Amino acid sequence: MDFDLTDAHRMIRDMAREFAENEVRPLAAEIDRTDEFPWKLFTRMGELGLLGMTLPEEYGGSGADTVSWSLVEEELARASAAVADAQLLSKLMGDMILRNGTEAQRRKYLPSLARGEKICAIAQTEPGTGSDVASIQTTARRERGGYVLNGTKRFITAAGVCQMAIVVASVDRTKGRRGITLFIVEEGTQGFSRGSKDSLMGVRGLATGELVFEDCFVPEENRLGPEGEGFKLAMISLDSGRIGIGSQALGLAQAAMEEAIRYAKGRVAFGQPIANFQAIQFMIADMSMQIEAARLMLRKAAFLRDQGRPFSRESAEAKLFASEVLGRVVADALQIHGAYGYSAEFSIERIYRDAKLYQIWEGTSQIQRLVIARHLLR
Ligand SMILES: Cc1cc2nc3c(=O)[nH]c(=O)nc-3n(C[C@H](O)[C@H](O)[C@H](O)COP(=O)(O)OP(=O)(O)OC[C@H]3O[C@@H](n4cnc5c(N)ncnc54)[C@H](O)[C@@H]3O)c2cc1C
Numbered sequence: 001m002d003f004d005l006t007d008a009h010r011m012i013r014d015m016a017r018e019f020a021e022n023e024v025r026p027l028a029a030e031i032d033r034t035d036e037f038p039w040k041l042f043t044r045m046g047e048l049g050l051l052g053m054t055l056p057e058e059y060g061g062s063g064a065d066t067v068s069w070s071l072v073e074e075e076l077a078r079a080s081a082a083v084a085d086a087q088l089l090s091k092l093m094g095d096m097i098l099r100n101g102t103e104a105q106r107r108k109y110l111p112s113l114a115r116g117e118k119i120c121a122i123a124q125t126e127p128g129t130g131s132d133v134a135s136i137q138t139t140a141r142r143e144r145g146g147y148v149l150n151g152t153k154r155f156i157t158a159a160g161v162c163q164m165a166i167v168v169a170s171v172d173r174t175k176g177r178r179g180i181t182l183f184i185v186e187e188g189t190q191g192f193s194r195g196s197k198d199s200l201m202g203v204r205g206l207a208t209g210e211l212v213f214e215d216c217f218v219p220e221e222n223r224l225g226p227e228g229e230g231f232k233l234a235m236i237s238l239d240s241g242r243i244g245i246g247s248q249a250l251g252l253a254q255a256a257m258e259e260a261i262r263y264a265k266g267r268v269a270f271g272q273p274i275a276n277f278q279a280i281q282f283m284i285a286d287m288s289m290q291i292e293a294a295r296l297m298l299r300k301a302a303f304l305r306d307q308g309r310p311f312s313r314e315s316a317e318a319k320l321f322a323s324e325v326l327g328r329v330v331a332d333a334l335q336i337h338g339a340y341g342y343s344a345e346f347s348i349e350r351i352y353r354d355a356k357l358y359q360i361w362e363g364t365s366q367i368q369r370l371v372i373a374r375h376l377l378r
Contacts, residue, residue: 005071012053012064013071019048020079028080031205032350037161038205042086046116051090055098059106060114066240066302070247074295077251078258081354082205084251086119088244089157093120096166096237097184100225105184109164120184121162123153123211124234130155131367133168133231134177138213140169146220147171147183149213152195160197160207163187167213168234171227180230184222191216202353238363239312240305242319245362246298249322250291252351252358253329257287259348260333263340274336283332290329294322313375320368323358330355 005013024041031038045051054069055061069091076084094113097105097120112118129135138151149169156165164186172179185192195210225233261284264275274280297318304311330352334341341348359365 005067009068009071012068013075015048016050016072016075017078019044019050020075020083024076024079024083028083029344029347029350031080031082032202035200035204037158037207038080038083038086039161041083042119043116045083045087045090046114049114050087051116052094052110052114054091055094055110055114059094059098059110061094061110066243066305067299070243070298070302073244073247074251074254074298077248078255081203081248081252081351081357084248085157085203085206088241088248089122090114090116090119091244092237092241093122093166095240096122096182096233097224099236100182100233102221104221105224109184118163119158119161121156121158121165121211122168122237123156123159123165123185124168125153125155127152127154131364133234134180136168136170136180137173138167138169139173140171140181140183140218142171143217147181147218147223149183149185149191149216149218151213153211153213155198155208156211157206157208159194159209159211162207165192165211166224167211167218168230169213175228177231178228180234181227182224182230182233183218184224185213185216185218186222189216189218201356202350203357239315241362242315242368243298243301243305243311245358246294246301246315246319246322249319249326249355249358250294250298252355253287253291253294253322253326256326256330256333256348256351256355257284257291259346259351260284260287260336263337263346263348267338280336283336287329287332290325294318294325297321313372316363316368316371316375319362320365320372324365326355326358 052061053064140147140149167183167185170179171181191214193212195212197209264280267274301311301314301318334348334352337348340346
């Protein structure tokens with residue numbers, strides 16, 4: 001057993017850390033305040049090879065493994081959850097096309113996603129359903145060499161800026177999950193439009209909002225994977241996505257602890273730094289213990305994926321644990337800041353708002369427990 005990172009892992013982590021510290025961190029508060037998509041940083045991630053990092057070289061990537069990606073997510077989120085999530089979206093949509101696309105689809109879309117020239121949204125959630133994917137209302141009716149899509153998607157990351165979306169729709173609603181099919185829809189396709197933008201509490205700057213499909217014709221060659229297989233493909237993508245989202249939660253928790261330590265050493269009360277009080281020290285010790293446990297779980301899930309071994313339960317457990325650790329760590333880190341923690345002057349306030357999302361997206365904490373229990377009880 002070896003707990004050390006390889007030289008290659010350390011190199012990619014250090015590169016991501018340098019980028020995050022020098023270029024992302026200085027802009028993190030502004031991205032949150034303006035709620036504008038960080039195009040400059042997104043393009044820069046394309047230049048650095050971070051967006052397509054796990055794609056094979058022939059499609060513009062560098063064939064990095066899941067452990068590397070998890071390290072990158074942790075480092076980026078330590079500086080800005082929004083920037084980390086923009087990377088995650090690109091990586092997951094690239095994987096989705098790589099795994100399920102035709103050769104023509106791979107050649108057409110993957111290099112521009114890797115370079116950061118395009119961003120692809122995943123349009124699954126709807127106003128009436130999120131966790132219960134099999135109940136989506138968006139339909140895809142077969143018609144003359146393609147499909148006609150109708151429906152509205154809600155809470156879609158990058159809805160306001162994407163040049164393309166992978167849309168989850170049903171070719172036959174009576175079939176439940178077996179009717180679900182994926183489609184690649186490009187900007188400019190007639191009947192495809194952007195609806196309203198969501199006003200969010202945290203992880204702002206990702207142009208999250210609605211995508212609307214009104215008699216939107218999509219040619220057959222834009223179907224991603226076989227008809228009726230979309231549910232399975234979306235669930236497989238979620239398994240990987242949970243490693244990334246969990247790694248982001250870890251990065252945020254690490255950042256919260258670092259902020260708390262810095263503040264505790266500098267703040268004086270009753271004639272001494274508050275870091276001298278055992279009550280504060282115990283909170284920090286608990287943070288460190290929980291963060292380390294989450295890190296080990298995430299590394300293991302990533303390792304299993306890289307070995308080609310089953311990792312679905314492990315990724316759900318790691319995401320659930322990391323997001324719940326994050327909830328506890330940010331609450332204590334803000335507490336250590338006292339009133340300053342409650343003001344926008346200190347970044348812990350933004351991290352606290354960002355943190356809640358991690359118990360909701362890529363499957364809520366309740367859904368992770370269902371996934372874990374299903375594995376154990378089947
Ligand atoms: C900022 C943001 C960005 C997002 N980005 C995207 C995106 O890019 N693409 C996309 O498709 N979606 C996206 N989502 C949607 C996200 O994936 C969903 O919000 C999530 O899956 C939960 O769905 P819901 O909000 O409809 O909650 P619901 O499914 O309505 O659940 C409501 C509550 O009921 C609980 N619950 C539901 N079913 C069960 C059950 N069987 N047992 C126990 N409890 C249950 C849930 O845990 C939750 O607490 C985003 C959401 C947010 C907030």
